[in-house]
Amino acid sequence: MSAPGPGAGGLVRVRNVQAGDLQDVAAIDLEITRLPKPGYWAGIYQRYGTGRRQQRFFLVAEAAGRIEGFVIGEVRDWEFGSPRCGWVFAINVRPGARLAGTGSRLLEAICEGFRRLGVHKVRTMLARDNQLILSFFRSQGMMAAPFIPLEIDLEPAGADRE
Amino acid sequence: MKLQKNTLFALYSVLESASRPERQRSAGEIARKYRISPHHLAKVLHTLAQAGVVESVRGVGGGYRFSGNAKRLTLMDVIELFENINAPGSGRAPGRSGTPRRRRASSEAGVERAVGSVLAEIDEIAKATFRSISVATMLKLIRRRRHG
Numbered sequence: 001m002s003a004p005g006p007g008a009g010g011l012v013r014v015r016n017v018q019a020g021d022l023q024d025v026a027a028i029d030l031e032i033t034r035l036p037k038p039g040y041w042a043g044i045y046q047r048y049g050t051g052r053r054q055q056r057f058f059l060v061a062e063a064a065g066r067i068e069g070f071v072i073g074e075v076r077d078w079e080f081g082s083p084r085c086g087w088v089f090a091i092n093v094r095p096g097a098r099l100a101g102t103g104s105r106l107l108e109a110i111c112e113g114f115r116r117l118g119v120h121k122v123r124t125m126l127a128r129d130n131q132l133i134l135s136f137f138r139s140q141g142m143m144a145a146p147f148i149p150l151e152i153d154l155e156p157a158g159a160d161r162e
Numbered sequence: 163m164k165l166q167k168n169t170l171f172a173l174y175s176v177l178e179s180a181s182r183p184e185r186q187r188s189a190g191e192i193a194r195k196y197r198i199s200p201h202h203l204a205k206v207l208h209t210l211a212q213a214g215v216v217e218s219v220r221g222v223g224g225g226y227r228f229s230g231n232a233k234r235l236t237l238m239d240v241i242e243l244f245e246n247i248n249a250p251g252s253g254r255a256p257g258r259s260g261t262p263r264r265r266r267a268s269s270e271a272g273v274e275r276a277v278g279s280v281l282a283e284i285d286e287i288a289k290a291t292f293r294s295i296s297v298a299t300m301l302k303l304i305r306r307r308r309h310g
Contacts (some may be wrong), residue, residue: 101184128290135236139299141306
């Protein structure tokens with residue numbers, strides 16, 4: 001997948017990830033989260049980046065030979081009765097490269113991939129205190145979905161439960 | 163989180179003025195459009211002007227025009243000018259003020275805490291929503307609703 005764009009963002013090319021990009025992708029994540037996770041990125045590349053499954057996307061935005069951002073997602077079918085939809089579960093742009101439309105380009109590119117697979121709904125989920133990415137998705141027109149995320153703290157095995 | 167009338171009037175005014183930032187509008191003009199009291203709205207606009215969200219333009223044809231940064235200003239930024247969103251009890255079950263002081267039965271306190279935690283959960287989602295939507299995003303949404 002390759003999606004060159006117009007204007008200032010025209011210098012940015014969105015394409016499928018390659019093995020050599022992984023170090024840059026992990027570095028962007030580290031710069032933002034401050035948590036190194038090399039094993040995680042190797043696993044994500046194996047599952048989403050090797051192109052073995054048509055329904056999975058791992059795209060990067062490249063400018064002047066440097067990776068400036070990435071987006072990862074997949075098509076999911078019938079989760080809790082939901083018809084197939086596109087899921088974006090990671091998107092990030094190097095802090096120094098923001099406000100240039102790179103995030104929008106990445107999202108457009110993955111949505112185009114979903115569209116080609118016949119998907120007409122895209123969803124995502126993120127922490128409600130992640131104002132930066134929440135605002136980004138809102139600015140792209142995303143609205144609250146008809147789902148409520150739930151969680152529970154698992155007690156240690158053998159602990160009594162009421 | 164239940165918004166007061168003033169807060170809603172402020173949101174209408176901000177979105178109205180931000181939709182055409184080059185144009186100034188009088189309090190009366192906005193009040194007529196949204197069928198609200200001009201007197202009430204004048205106070206709201208004064209607060210918005212003090213916060214730098216709108217600026218007052220004097221003289222013939224004067225009024226207010228948007229002076230904020232539409233991409234940076236969120237709905238929560240406007241709401242916080244009119245609501246004390248961090249007030250104790252916000253999002254919690256109402257207490258029993260006026261009843262004699264006594265040690266409550268633990269089951270009663272447990273019920274209140276449980277109801278309060280659910281209300282707080284709803285409140286947190288509302289706040290996150292208001293924080294994530296900028297004025298620029300709202301203007302896009304308004305355009306889509308008009309054309310949709």
